[in-house]
Amino acid sequence: MTWSLTKLSKQIWFSHLRVTLAPQSTLFGYQFAGSMLHGALINALNVVDPKLCQTLLTAQDGSHPRAYFFIAPYLPKGEVIAQQPLSFEIKLFGHACEYLGAVVQSLFELQAIGLGNNRVPFSITHIELGSQGRWLTLFQRGQNDLLCPPQTTLADQLYTPFTCLAKKWHVRVETRSPLALTRSKNTLNSAPNLADLLFFIGNRLRALCDHFHSVDFSVMALLPKIEQQPSSPNTHFFVQKRHPDLAEKNHDLRGITGSWCYAIDASLIPWLQLGAALQVGKRANYGQGAYLLSWGILSE
Incomplete structure (x- = not known):
């Protein structure tokens, strides 16, 4: 299949x-x-x-x-x-x-x-x-x-933002809570490139499916292969100390906040919507990794 x-x-x-x-x-x-x-x-x-x-x-x-x-x-x-x-x-x-x-x-x-x-x-x-x-x-x-x-x-979280047949879309990502993103033991402290964000989305779906919905194929194999740097980044690395009297940094809430943009093909719309639904990165269990999407159509 x-x-x-x-x-x-x-x-x-x-x-x-x-x-x-x-x-x-x-x-x-x-x-x-x-x-x-x-x-x-x-x-x-x-x-x-x-x-x-x-x-x-x-x-x-x-x-x-x-x-x-x-x-x-x-x-x-x-x-x-x-x-x-x-x-x-x-x-x-x-x-x-x-x-x-x-x-x-x-x-x-x-x-x-x-x-x-x-x-x-x-x-x-x-x-x-x-x-x-x-x-x-x-x-x-x-x-x-x-x-x-x-x-x-x-699937009810995946939809075409506008009724049209546009192939190219402009998407703005705006965080709702800090995104704690780490790849290859490196913590990202600014807007991720598109390939990295898609990786975190796929990894989140894979982890949830592994524990709560059995599938007979690799979720990560569905990921589109694309490299693109974000445009118009307006981000900073946020740190919220939960326990100011403790030196243990693991108690802190950390992650990327702000906004950035990508120019994408229509086929990537569901992936970004999936990330908005599932939340991405560390501590998604506790409300981190949430973002909003807003859309525009790019002229050919």
């Missing part, structure tokens, strides 16, 4: 939730609040189903991917004032999608528990499901019904 990224993606269940909430008092934390959200999600899911929490969210070897991962809320200047909307995203890969109902239930338990060291209370205003570049509202505060989310696959 001739395999393609699209065929593989159609076989893999994938759910992408966006949760928007309104804190009832000022919430303090790190700018990239992955550790705060991780602890809160563990507490909430443990209330709903301790065994499921153990399966999806407990401590593991950092090299072991999780089928439940997230994009943490961003706290400008380390705080969000009362009633200011705050969003985070949860992603379920493969068999974890079977527990989508329990995960949604845990969000309402989280609402009762609160966020941060001070257990700041909040109200959930929206829960949405991402598919084909759009968001389907599952819950909205003030409405009684919680919609049953449809089943979606990884």
